[in-house]
Amino acid sequence: MNRLPLNKRLPSLLRVPTFSARTIAVGYGVVSLLVLAMFAGPLWYxxxxxxxQVRTELLRSDAQRLANLFTRSGxxxxANAIDSQVVGTNDGVRKIMLLAAPDGSRIAGNLSAWPQGLPDRDGLCSRTIHVDGKARRIEAMRVTLPGGYRLLVASNLNRFDELERLFVYGLLACAxxxxxxxxxxxxxIRRALLERIGGISQTTAAIIEGKLSRRLPEPHDGEELRLLTQTVNRMLDQIEQLVTGVQDVSNSIAHDLRTPLSELRARLEELAITRPDTEETFAEIDAAIADIDRVMRIFQALLRLAEIDSGSRRNGFVEVDLARLGAEVAEFYLPVAELKEIDLSFTSGGALTVVGDPLLIAQALGNLVENALKYAPEHGAIAVSAWAEPGGVPALSVADNGPGIAEDERPKMVERFYRVDGSRGTPGVGLGLSVVSAVARLHGGSLRLEDNAPGLRATLVLPVQSTHAAVERTG
Incomplete structure (x- = not known):
C-alpha cells in the first residue's frame, strides 16, 4: 500500500476548512459542545x-459520636440512639445503622442482620447489600466497640442516582x-447566503452581458454587508468609468488621428500626382511633418497619462518648493507671453514645500500656463501664484482674463480628448487638462476650475498629508 510521506500529508491535514454554511454550522456545533463540556466536566467532578468528601466526613463523625456514646452510657x-435516628428512614434508606452483639445478632438499627461481604477490619468500605429486598450501594464505616460489639454506620449511594440522572438528561437536552x-x-445562514449570492450572480451576469450600469442591491440589514456592497458598487462605478473612458478615448483617438493622417495622405498623394516645383514640394513636406508631429504629440500625451495612472512615478517623489517651481515655470513662458503681448506675472505666499515629482508638477503647471496663453486675449493678463489655502494646503493657480469656460462644461474638461465647441479651431488635442488632473490625483490632490470674472482660474491643490503618505508607501 502506497502512502504519502508526512511532509506531503501535513499541508492537507492543516488546511483551513472552506467557508460555507455547512462549515459554519459544524463549527458552531463543535464549539458549543466543547463549551458545554468545559462547563459540565468540572461541575461533575x-x-x-x-x-x-462530605459523606465520608459525616460517616466518620457519626461513627465517632456513637462510639463515644457507647463508651459513656453503655x-x-x-441502641436507643440508633433506633431514634433510623425510624422512618427505610423510604429511600438515606441512613443505615446497625449495632450487633459479639455473636453477630442484631441489637438495634434498620438492618435485620450483619451484611455479608463486609471486611472484618474497622474502617471505610463500599459494598452492595440488600436492604428490604432491594440492592443498595453503600459506603460504610465499621467500628469495633469494647466487649466485642460491632457498629455499622452507612450512607446509601443510590439516593443520588435520580439527581445524577437529571443532570445527565439535562446535559443531553442541552447538547x-x-x-x-x-x-x-x-x-x-445557507438560505441567506444563497439569496445574497443570487443577487450578486444576477448583477455580475448582467455586467458581463454589457450592462455596466447595474449595481448590487444594498442590504437593509447588516452593517458589514452594507459596507461591502457599497465598496463593490464604488468599484463597479470606477470600472464603468474606466471602460467608458477607454471607449471614448478609442473613439477620440480614431477621430483625432484620422484628420492629420488624412491630410498627410492627401498631401503626399497630391505631390505624387502633380509633381510640383521644389519650393512647393518642400512646403508640403513641412506641412506633412507638422501633421506627423501632431500625431506624435497625441501618442506622447497618452503614454504620459498611462505612466501617471500606473503610479510608477511615485518612486521619484522628493521635497518640492512650489514657490520656486512656480517662479521657474513663469520665467520659462515669459518670452512666449511677451511675443503675444500678454502680461505674465508670478506671486508667492512664502515657502511652500510638498513631497512629489517636480517634473510632473512643473509639466502640469506648464499645461495650465499654455492653456491660458492660448485663450488669453491680446494685451491680456495671466497671473501664476503659489499660495496656501485655508488649513495650510499648498496650491498652484493660473488665472487669465480670456473667455473662460461655462460652468456646466468645467467637469468635462478633464476628460480625455474633450474640447468645448469654441476651441475646435485652436491647436491642441484635448489632453492638457487630463494630464493636469492625473498629476493631481497621483499626488493625492485635485484640479479645481473656477470663474475668474472674466476668464478662468485653474487651481492645482496638493495636500501635504497625502503626498507624505505616498512617500512612505514607496519607501
Whole structure:
C-alpha cells in the first residue's frame, strides 16, 4: 500500500476548512459542545469530589459520636440512639445503622442482620447489600466497640442516582438543543447566503452581458454587508468609468488621428500626382511633418497619462518648493507671453514645500500656463501664484482674463480628448487638462476650475498629508 510521506500529508491535514454554511454550522456545533463540556466536566467532578468528601466526613463523625456514646452510657443508650435516628428512614434508606452483639445478632438499627461481604477490619468500605429486598450501594464505616460489639454506620449511594440522572438528561437536552440550533442556524445562514449570492450572480451576469450600469442591491440589514456592497458598487462605478473612458478615448483617438493622417495622405498623394516645383514640394513636406508631429504629440500625451495612472512615478517623489517651481515655470513662458503681448506675472505666499515629482508638477503647471496663453486675449493678463489655502494646503493657480469656460462644461474638461465647441479651431488635442488632473490625483490632490470674472482660474491643490503618505508607501 502506497502512502504519502508526512511532509506531503501535513499541508492537507492543516488546511483551513472552506467557508460555507455547512462549515459554519459544524463549527458552531463543535464549539458549543466543547463549551458545554468545559462547563459540565468540572461541575461533575466537583460534585462527586465534594459529595464523597462530605459523606465520608459525616460517616466518620457519626461513627465517632456513637462510639463515644457507647463508651459513656453503655449498650442500651447506644441502641436507643440508633433506633431514634433510623425510624422512618427505610423510604429511600438515606441512613443505615446497625449495632450487633459479639455473636453477630442484631441489637438495634434498620438492618435485620450483619451484611455479608463486609471486611472484618474497622474502617471505610463500599459494598452492595440488600436492604428490604432491594440492592443498595453503600459506603460504610465499621467500628469495633469494647466487649466485642460491632457498629455499622452507612450512607446509601443510590439516593443520588435520580439527581445524577437529571443532570445527565439535562446535559443531553442541552447538547441536543445546541445541535438542532446549529442545524437550523446553518440552514438559515445557507438560505441567506444563497439569496445574497443570487443577487450578486444576477448583477455580475448582467455586467458581463454589457450592462455596466447595474449595481448590487444594498442590504437593509447588516452593517458589514452594507459596507461591502457599497465598496463593490464604488468599484463597479470606477470600472464603468474606466471602460467608458477607454471607449471614448478609442473613439477620440480614431477621430483625432484620422484628420492629420488624412491630410498627410492627401498631401503626399497630391505631390505624387502633380509633381510640383521644389519650393512647393518642400512646403508640403513641412506641412506633412507638422501633421506627423501632431500625431506624435497625441501618442506622447497618452503614454504620459498611462505612466501617471500606473503610479510608477511615485518612486521619484522628493521635497518640492512650489514657490520656486512656480517662479521657474513663469520665467520659462515669459518670452512666449511677451511675443503675444500678454502680461505674465508670478506671486508667492512664502515657502511652500510638498513631497512629489517636480517634473510632473512643473509639466502640469506648464499645461495650465499654455492653456491660458492660448485663450488669453491680446494685451491680456495671466497671473501664476503659489499660495496656501485655508488649513495650510499648498496650491498652484493660473488665472487669465480670456473667455473662460461655462460652468456646466468645467467637469468635462478633464476628460480625455474633450474640447468645448469654441476651441475646435485652436491647436491642441484635448489632453492638457487630463494630464493636469492625473498629476493631481497621483499626488493625492485635485484640479479645481473656477470663474475668474472674466476668464478662468485653474487651481492645482496638493495636500501635504497625502503626498507624505505616498512617500512612505514607496519607501
Amino acid at each position: 466537583a460534585w462527586h469530589t465534594n459529595v464523597e 449498650e442500651q443508650a447506644l 441536543a438543543t445546541v445541535l438542532v440550533g446549529a442545524i437550523l442556524g446553518g440552514m438559515l
